[in-house]
Amino acid sequence: MSQTFNLAIRDRVTRENPCLLVSKSILADFPRWIPRERWLNKYDPEEEQKLFSELSPQLVPLCRLVLHTGVRPPKEILLAEKAHVNLSSRSIRYRFTERDGEHLVGQSILIPPRALLVVHGKDNTVRVVPLNDVAYGIMEVLCGDMTTGDWLFTNREGEPIETFKKGFAAACARAGLDDLRPYDLRHTFATRLQERYVHQYTISELLGHSQPVGGFGQASRITPKYSHTTWEAMRRAVESLEYEPSEIIVFGNVSRGDSDKIQTNRPENEAMEDKAKAS
DSSP: OHHHHHHHHHTTSOSOOGGGGSOHHHHTTSOOOOOOOOOTTSSOTTHHHHHHHHSOTTHHHHHHHHHHHOOOTTHHHHTOBGGGEEOSSSOEEEEOOGGGOTTTTTOEEEEOSSEEEEOSOGGGOOEEEEOOHHHHHHHHHHHTOGGGTTBSSBOTTSSBOOOOHHHHHHHHHHHTOOSOOTTHHHHHHHHHHHHTTOOHHHHHHHHTOSOSSOSSSHHHHHHHHHOOOOHHHHHHHHHGGGSOGGGOSSOOSSOHHHHHHHHHHHHHHHHHHHHHHHO
């Protein structure tokens, strides 16, 4: 609340911060927010294997998608529709519907190749996240499932699932995992990207955070507006999850797609070099 008033003072909405009038002795009795620091495999390198061995068949692809895209559970992933997924090799134009929100009706957005449009983001935000090979394979199966209609995940009545906390908690109990929640899979996504040398701005963009830099100083207001994360950087970031950190020597200058092109053209390039040497 005090930070909100500081922002209001900065924007000249008000001149004083009433929170500063509260005595320190009273503030000492207030419960303090403790940051949650829990991710998969934090205490045991076998946690992921144990968890997925106990998850129901419906929750396995759901949890895998969160681990490889970083989308928020439950809303962002459970309200995702098949029309929000682009599995083609070209960009497609998507026009928002009433199910996406009244504030978006009539607007449209371009979804890049191999990407997921996250419509129901925090504070009604919209973003697009790339799909690596793992997420792409899962989406292929889900989008091809005719029993779920327009949605990626549905219940027995054909309606979108509202939550999967109970099923997740039951799987954790069977696997012997303590204090693990569905949202911790999103923390795991961010932690693994950092472990693979991905820049914090790129991680922030993938997570859908509006404030890449913490605090209220000059850098927090200006730097994010000048420095932008590219789609290529985001693509490389999610692709890095398919490798162990020890396999990444230098975070590459090209993505896998470009690397495949280089491999394909190598014989032709070598032939041209040999011809030049011979002449």
